Amino acid sequence: MSRIYNFSAGPAMLPEDVLKQAASELLDWRGSGMSVMEMSHRGKEFVSIAETAEADLREIMNIPNNYKVLFLQGGATSQFAMAPMNLLRGKNTADYINTGQWSKKAIVEAKRYCNVNVVATSEASKFSTIPPVSEWKLNPEAAYLHYTPNETIGGVEFHFIPEAGNVPLVVDMSSTILSRPVEVSKFGVIYAGAQKNIGPAGLTIVIIREDLIGEAIPETPLMFTYKTHAESGSMYNTPPTYAWYISGLVFEWIKKKGGLQAMAEINKRKADKLYAAIDGSNFYKNPVDPACRSWMNVPFTLAIPELDSKFLDEAKKAGLVALKGHRSVGGMRASIYNAMPEEGVDKLISFMQEFEKKKS
Numbered sequence: 625m626s627r628i629y630n631f632s633a634g635p636a637m638l639p640e641d642v643l644k645q646a647a648s649e650l651l652d653w654r655g656s657g658m659s660v661m662e663m664s665h666r667g668k669e670f671v672s673i674a675e676t677a678e679a680d681l682r683e684i685m686n687i688p689n690n691y692k693v694l695f696l697q698g699g700a701t702s703q704f705a706m707a708p709m710n711l712l713r714g715k716n717t718a719d720y721i722n723t724g725q726w727s728k729k730a731i732v733e734a735k736r737y738c739n740v741n742v743v744a745t746s747e748a749s750k751f752s753t754i755p756p757v758s759e760w761k762l763n764p765e766a767a768y769l770h771y772t773p774n775e776t777i778g779g780v781e782f783h784f785i786p787e788a789g790n791v792p793l794v795v796d797m798s799s800t801i802l803s804r805p806v807e808v809s810k811f812g813v814i815y816a817g818a819q820k821n822i823g824p825a826g827l828t829i830v831i832i833r834e835d836l837i838g839e840a841i842p843e844t845p846l847m848f849t850y851k852t853h854a855e856s857g858s859m860y861n862t863p864p865t866y867a868w869y870i871s872g873l874v875f876e877w878i879k880k881k882g883g884l885q886a887m888a889e890i891n892k893r894k895a896d897k898l899y900a901a902i903d904g905s906n907f908y909k910n911p912v913d914p915a916c917r918s919w920m921n922v923p924f925t926l927a928i929p930e931l932d933s934k935f936l937d938e939a940k941k942a943g944l945v946a947l948k949g950h951r952s953v954g955g956m957r958a959s960i961y962n963a964m965p966e967e968g969v970d971k972l973i974s975f976m977q978e979f980e981k982k983k984s
């Protein structure tokens with residue numbers, strides 16, 4: 625068996641140690657005689673798995689006690705609706721920063737529930753930057769300020785936390801959560817689909833300050849109400865048990881590796897060397913403003929786009945897969961989340977340099 629380096633944006637690579645442990649426990653979880661997939665979510669075995677996962681995530685992210693951690697389904701996309709449904713709290717307007725495709729989708733959904741004030745947009749520059757803070761038109765009466773700390777498709781990342789006074793920050797952290805330490809207390813709500821940097825698809829994590837829970841629009845379905853899940857320990861209905869378990873193994877793996885500080889150091893090194901290779905060549909190009917380049921998703925184009933498919937074919941033969949850029953932007957994209965080993969990035973860089981030598 626040989627594992628390849630998978631640069632997919634999501635579902636993405638998982639740490640090999642985690643997959644091996646899951647394999648060894650697949651038929652019989654720690655003497656229980658069952659697979660985690662076969663367990664009642666209310667049985668003592670799964671409850672211990674769930675509680676350990678939450679405790680480990682709280683420890684890794686240093687989540688304050690006045691925040692609830694919810695383990696939900698529906699993906700980040702469901703949060704585009706759950707955020708306005710739950711967080712307007714009697715107000716009728718919310719602030720959104722538009723930095724790319726995921727911000728846009730969040731805005732489209734929010735418009736169904738409230739007036740959306742687009743504080744700033746980088747659409748005119750094809751989402752290659754974050755508009756300067758001095759030009760933002762924040763509304764101090766907004767119910768919340770929503771933004772996307774890392775735009776997975778465009779490869780644009782906020783390397784700072786915006787200041788919005790008393791307006792709670794609500795963020796779609798799907799593709800950057802766990803990539804580095806963050807000060808959770810600066811946020812009202814952090815949400816993330818698991819399949820980028822947490823675990824398998826099917827799990828969505830929501831970290832929410834307690835005082836923001838409980839004022840959903842009255843018609844909100846119970847399943848779409850944060851209060852429902854907060855009051856039931858995310859077990860109002862059957863949660864995505866296996867994805868929760870695997871995510872728990874990933875949290876343990878992060879702890880063993882030295883936590884988010886250690887992740888940040890490796891991630892920064894991986895990203896820095898890939899951008900340096902791109903910038904140092906006359907053949908590859910990254911279109912993003914260097915001040916807001918993503919550590920996690922690195923889009924790049926070839927000087928001769930006709931060579932795109934050859935690049936992808938040869939990369940695949942070299943064990944480097946899923947480098948094709950998103951259909952909306954073309955070119956290439958290397959997603960290099962926590963689970964992508966540094967050797968995978970090194971191998972990609974060598975491959976790119978050799979390809980350039982042969983083809984240009």
Ligand SMILES: *Cc1c(COP(=O)(O)O)cnc(C)c1O
Nearest residue numbers: 699700701726776796798799817
């Ligand atoms: C992948 C992604 C989404 C969509 O997530 P789903 O879990 O498929 O709903 C939303 N936002 C960002 C930033 C993403 O990377």
